[in-house]
Amino acid sequence: MSYKHFKANDPNIINLYGVRTAETSCGYLVPHISPSANILDVGCGPGRITADLAKLASQGQTIGVDASVAVIAEASASFPSSEIPNLKFVVGDATKLAEYMDNSFDIVHCHQLLVHVTDAQTAMKEFYRICKPGGIVACREVNFKNVVSLKPDLPELRAFFSRTAETIGGHADAGDMLETWAKGAGFGSDGGKGVVLTKNVMQSPSMLSVVTGAQAESAVAFGMASKEEMDVWAKAWEQWEKTEGKEYTKEMKEILCFKGDV
Numbered sequence: 001m002s003y004k005h006f007k008a009n010d011p012n013i014i015n016l017y018g019v020r021t022a023e024t025s026c027g028y029l030v031p032h033i034s035p036s037a038n039i040l041d042v043g044c045g046p047g048r049i050t051a052d053l054a055k056l057a058s059q060g061q062t063i064g065v066d067a068s069v070a071v072i073a074e075a076s077a078s079f080p081s082s083e084i085p086n087l088k089f090v091v092g093d094a095t096k097l098a099e100y101m102d103n104s105f106d107i108v109h110c111h112q113l114l115v116h117v118t119d120a121q122t123a124m125k126e127f128y129r130i131c132k133p134g135g136i137v138a139c140r141e142v143n144f145k146n147v148v149s150l151k152p153d154l155p156e157l158r159a160f161f162s163r164t165a166e167t168i169g170g171h172a173d174a175g176d177m178l179e180t181w182a183k184g185a186g187f188g189s190d191g192g193k194g195v196v197l198t199k200n201v202m203q204s205p206s207m208l209s210v211v212t213g214a215q216a217e218s219a220v221a222f223g224m225a226s227k228e229e230m231d232v233w234a235k236a237w238e239q240w241e242k243t244e245g246k247e248y249t250k251e252m253k254e255i256l257c258f259k260g261d262v
Helices: 011-018 048-056 069-078 120-130 155-166 174-185 215-221 227-242
Strands: 039-041 062-066 089-093 104-112 131-151 192-204 247-258
Touching: 039 048, 039 120, 048 062, 048 069, 048 089, 048 104, 062 069, 104 120, 104 174, 120 131, 120 174, 131 155, 131 174, 155 227, 174 192, 174 247, 215 227
Parallel strands: 039 062, 039 104, 062 089, 104 131
Antiparallel strands: 131 247, 192 247
16 A cells, blocks of 8 residues: 555554444445455555454455555554454555465455555456455445535635545546456456446545644655645634534445456
8 A cells, every 4th residue: 555645654544544344344345255265455554444354254364465564563463363363464565466376365355445556457457366266356445536525615625635636646536447447457358247336425534633743744745735735724624623514425436356267
């Protein structure tokens, strides 16, 4: 995963990602998980979803992979093998999974990873390669540019979303690209069931923590925005947080890719 503008192990980022669970973030996949499934969760972040997947597939082996050494250390400490014996976390690159043999996993999963990956097509080809015949690659990605609703609809927040989409370092429209990447990897032309694409919306948390403090300083240092812009965005997020009935939702797309049993 690419954390282009923010520190991957910052507590604010850990908190944002740590509230995700298998139920809230990959409910579309859960019915397809057997107790004996071997699962690779790519871009696992702090590991909450990964731990849930390991519990659902308690007779199999689940591995969480992330490019950040600090995040893998956090995940390993939060979900130790002494508590979940069939779970481990390792450092790895989504586009270079050479340590895993062809046809190794029943399920390869990622949640909001490809939005950060520059070469998402290569990552999807790797997912296809290591997925077993008859197995599933499951991805849930945001369309970062498409804010479905925003209350209050502040122009400063629209500017924040637009700038973040421009500088995200991967694919701000990853949700719209999922089917293209899946077919480019070989799904749908290998005798399998092809792909099933669904659309959902994600109720999102405040982003005040990423436009203030160390996160804002990091983003300014990377050239995402000026300090003055960060201050304007921070005031807007503070106003958003104080507004009764506040909300913002983004469009998400989910894809189940069924590999041919060849």
